[in-house]
Amino acid sequence: MKSISNIFAIFFSCMLGLISQIEAQEEQPRQPDAQQQEEEKDTPIITNPAVFNEKDLDKLLEKQREYIKKHYPDYKIVGVGQEQDYFDSRHYSEFYLQNEDEEWVLTIRFDIEEAHQAYMKKHQKEIEREAARLIREGLIKIE
Secondary structure (H helix, E strand, O other): OHHHHHHHHHHHHHHHHHHHHHHHHHHOOOOOOHHHHHHHHHOOEEEOOOOOOOOOHHHHHHHHHHHHHHHOOOOEEEEEEEEEOOOOOOEEEEEEEEOOOOOEEEEEEEEOHHHHHHHHHHHHHHHHHHHHHHHHOOOOOOO
């Protein structure tokens, strides 16, 4: 049992190191061109126009997409993303909207922190189960 806990400790240390490297890469500032900087400066951002009581991340994102299609029918969704805000450290989904002239005119952000945390917790359990399965099947040897 002690060796299984050692494997989990090593596995999670590796995962934390990998996550740290990914976060460090994401934090490197990009240099947008002058036109993109001008567009971003002039593009209004609406945060949390609606709150959904949904813990499943995929279902939450779908409800947000439906909300935008219903309440912003004159706009086209041209991009969807997720980000962690540097000021409040919360996770947000973002929808980038264009008008009929194909101009980026609006960004809508929704707070997805609770659903994101639930997703990560679920994902972590899957990793633990997979590691245990590999150990049981002898694909990972503990010495």
